[in-house]
Amino acid sequence: MKKFACMLLLLLFFVVILPGHGQAAAATNKIFLDGQELTAGQDVPVENVNNSIMVPLRMIAENLGYKVDWNQTSKTVTIEQQGKTMQLIVNQTAASVDGKTVILTTSPLLRNGTTLVPIRFIGEQFGLTVKWDNTKKIVDLITPEIPDSNTETGGSSGDGGTVVVPPDDAANGLSMINGISFNENRLTIALEGNTQPKVSKVTGPDRIVIDLPNATFSDVFGTGQQLDPNLNGMLTVTDYPEVSGIRYSLYSTNPYTVRFVIDLNTSKNYSVEVSGDVSKLIVIDLNAQSTGDTSTQxxxxxxxxxxxxxxxxxxxxxxxxxxxxxxxxxxxxxxLKAAELLKQENKIDVVLTRSDDTFLELKDRAAIANNLKADLFISVHANSSGSSAASGTETYYQREASKALANVMHKYLVQATGLSDRGVRYGNFHVIRETTMPAVLLEVGYLSNKNDEALLFTESLQNKVAASMVSGIKEYLGVQ
Ligand SMILES: [Zn+2]
Known part of the structure; x- marks a missing residue:
């Protein structure tokens, strides 16, 4: 009965749309499924929010045949298809797929009483290819071909109404690419999964092509790097004259393949290093000599x-x-200042839990570090007290394994702030408790104190704190 009530609510929810908003929108946004225009779900416009295509939830339910449920109280959308369950919450970037937390580039949102959801993420999770033509305002949804179909030709989608989804094990076996960076003539790709890179040198023009079979971009990727709705992006490289740029794309969905291309101004040799087990770092090193570089293990x-x-x-x-x-x-x-400095270190890669003003649950912050099997986790905060006199700098650890890191970080941090040394302390904070690597939380100063607050919002103090973090990180890791 509860389910029935829920569906009723859902129906009501869909039907209640403010009058007068439909017409203009319907003219400018079209949605195609395998080349056939979808007619429902267009009374609320499709939106492009931060390069995420947001579509009415109703479209998913009515046209893709997915089972959709809506909980008004918790503002939670539940989508089920072929045994896979996804939950998204309005205004939250943290979502879950089969109980596993994922980070969305753009959170679901409400418009005129209708929930808009990120179609790329949802479609991809259920095996669709999603394309967005920004000029024509057209969303193209393409269902995958059946993997073990007898004939390789055709690919006709026949009766139109049903959606073909690849078997669960195929969808779950995809490696997820979480991020990339380019430093000191090295391209680093962070991912989860078992994909093995296929790297080749191509001439005319010179470039290095890295194909990652059975891989796609995770939604974490879009939070740190440029990625357009067609899953293409570029990394601008300015400091390395031999590299003119790095491009990447979801090159194929049958089979899934992500391609990175390092565009070169001159022919370069390279070496490939893969480290890590499930969470991997793939490093394409352009410093390699033609005779073979023995300096790397x-x-x-x-x-x-x-x-x-x-x-x-x-x-x-x-x-x-x-x-x-x-x-x-x-x-x-x-x-952001500390990350800029760390990016100049050739033995350190850096990943941010957030790089702009977005909301993240504490568990998702810890999950990012744990999933990447990071070596260190450092959280930056400023304190507050009921007493306006309270002032000074503290560093917190929760687990014994983090104590040594806390001592090193605090030594540099106190020097940087010049505020009173309130010591290294035990603190039962989620992000330093639930992470699995040495993790500390810095309370740089007290915003409830007039002097501390003024100091903390100066550029020079922020630069000093960022530099002190880098000094502490390098000393702790033994990196020169
Ligand atoms: Zn705080």
């Missing part, structure tokens, strides 16, 4: 991965200072 790139976490974000402002400044903004400013 096979199977271990020797590079360290640091996850930096700017506390709070978006609706969660964190502490509010005496003059009304938000902790979340301080945290992010310091993290």
């Amino acid at each position: 096979p199977g271990n790139s020797g590079r360290k991965l640091v996850v930096l976490d700017a506390g709070h974000g978006a609706k969660d402002s964190g502490a509010v200072g005496v003059t009304g400044k938000y902790e979340k903004n301080f945290n992010l400013a310091v993290i």
Whole structure:
């Protein structure tokens, strides 16, 4: 009965649309499924939000045949198809697929009483290819061909109404690419899964092509790197004259293949290193000599991965200072500065839990570091106290394994702030408790204190704190 009530609610929810909003929108947005225009779900416009195509939930239910449920109280959308269950929450980027947390580039949102959901993410999870023509405002949904069909030709989608979804094991076997970086003539690709890179050198023009079979981009990827709705993107490289740029795309969906291309201004040799078990780092090193470089150990790139976490974000402002400044903004400013500095280190890779003013659950922050099997996790915060006199710098650890890191980080942090040394302390904070690597939480100063607040929002103090974090990280990791 509860389910019936839920569906009723869902129907009501879909039907209640403010009058007068339909006409203009319907003219400018079209949605095609395997070349056939879909007629329903267009009374609320398709939107392009931060390069995510957002479509009415009703479209998913009515046209793709997925089972859709809506919980008004928790603002949760549940989508089921072929044994796979997905839950998305309005205004939250954290979603779950079969109980596993994933981070969306754009959270579901409400428009005129209708829920809009990111079609690329949902379609991809259920095996669809999703394309968006921004000029014509057309969404193209393409169902996959049946993998073991007897005939290789054709690919006609026949009766139109049903959606073909690949078997579950095929969908689950995909490697997920979480991020890339380019430093010191090395391209680093972070991913989860078992894909093995196929790397080749191509001339005219010179380039290196890296194909990752059975792989796609995770939604974490889009939060850190440029990725358009067609799953194409570019990494701008400015500091390495031999490299003109790096392109990447979901090159094929049958079979799934992600392709990276390093565009070169001159022919270069390379070496490939793969480290890690399920969470892997693939390094394409352009420093290799033609005779073979012996300075790198096979199977271990020797590079360290640091996850930096700017506390709070978006609706969660964190502490509010005496003059009304938000902790979340301080945290992010310091993290971005530290990341810039770390990117110049050739033995350290850096991943941010957030790089803009977005909201992330604590468990998702820890999950990012754990999934990547990061070497270190550092969370930046500013403190607040009921007593306006409280002032100074603290560093927190929760697990014994994090104590040594806390001591090193604190030594540099206190020097940088010049505020009173309130010591290395035990603190039962989620992100440093639930992470599996050495993890610390820095409370740089007190926003409830007038002097601390003023100091923390100066560029020079933020630069000093960022530099102190890099010094602490390098000393702890033994990186020169
Ligand atoms: Zn905080």
